[in-house]
Amino acid sequence: MKLLLTSAGISNPSIYQALVDMLGKPIAEASALFVPTAIYGIPNGGDIVRRVICGSLGDPFCDMGWKSLGILELTALPSMKREIWAPMLLETDALLVGGGDCQYLTYWMQQSGLANLLPTLLRKTVYVGLSAGSMIMTRYGTTYGNHTLPAETDKSLGLFDFAIHPHLDHELFPRNSLANLEMRAATIPVPSYLIDDQTAIKINDGAVEVVSEGNWKLVTP
Template sequence: MRALLTSSGIRNRSIHDALVDLLGKPVAESRALIVPTALHPFPGGAEMAWRTVTGQGSAPLAGLGWKSLGLLELTALPHIAEAAWVPAVREADALLFCGGDPLFLSAWMRRSGLTALLPSLRPEAVYVGVSAGSIAATTTFVETFDDPPSADDEPLKSEPAVFTTPDGDLSRLLVTGRGAGLVGFGVIPHFEHEHHLDASPANAAIWASHIPAPTYAIDDETAIKVVDDTVEIVSEGRWKLFTQP
């Protein structure tokens, strides 16, 4: 399975062209399923999910002019027969994973059976991630939280961390999680974003030091394109690769 991992969706022409190249055909000829699951743990998640799946969200994803677009809600899948949803996943040209809570998303990817299914999908199928959706494609990831995550979300480890902001130090929980393992590197989205201060260059280095793999910090104008073992950065913005010493 191929992958296009973004921070904030299909934001520019370079990322759009990379998506078309991975699909091997125009978006208008491609079938997609969108996964809004990661949005649900947040206040207002229901509205955010609606805006995202109707193409009104801030991260361009659903409203790209797909030939067909279906909704795949992972929390529902354990309660329905596989025959009702697995064929749709196998037939899709692209699976679109929204942003939100990567710990919640990755846990439900496993519980629903989707993580186990992904390696058997067609080689030309494309995993498209936005923020948490991109993080969940990795093997091991970290994310910052204000409150301890639920044990049901399957955190591997939680530990305090101090991040530097213009207003002073910020204490957060740095939570380690287990992703789908589609790629062999880490992802830190929203690099240098004014509203994501824990992804500043200095703070991203703290994140990356907890990930046992090379880690890409990408801004909202950057994507990571993956075909087999080939990794290509597609960017009209800023990014940085952190490697373990």
């Protein structure tokens, strides 16, 4: 399985090169699908999706010069036959999973059937997460609570036995100081990576590597 779990996208040359290495080809020769679903779980989600796709918000993600870029909206998939959307998914080089609400994204990953496909899909396709899109692959997820999902809905898929706390010391997230994230990590019974927006976690066939031009810290329980 190949995953690049970022805080904010492809924010610097080191993370960019890690992505290229995992793809095994230049971005201009690679196809990508963008999953915007988690963004709809936060206020003004529709406009944020537009801005992420066109590159007017945040670091490069969708707007990187991909050979092709498609949209995979998970909430639509339960109403469609799998043979309509699964082949497109299985043929893509990179699955770009945007940030937003972890619980909302996890629910639709499960309801759509994509969660069950991931172990097969990620033998070839590189999973590129952004914020919540990264967190749901681990043992830890958060929620904005702006939805009517069942109370028992999972907040993550738990594929990896560690946690990611993104946006360390970000000016837009005053509660994400190092001290606050360390306290939050202390309540979780698995190791936690506290990462800023210049940092990503690279996972290649089980090997975990931190790729960073910024600040990060590993907190063990």
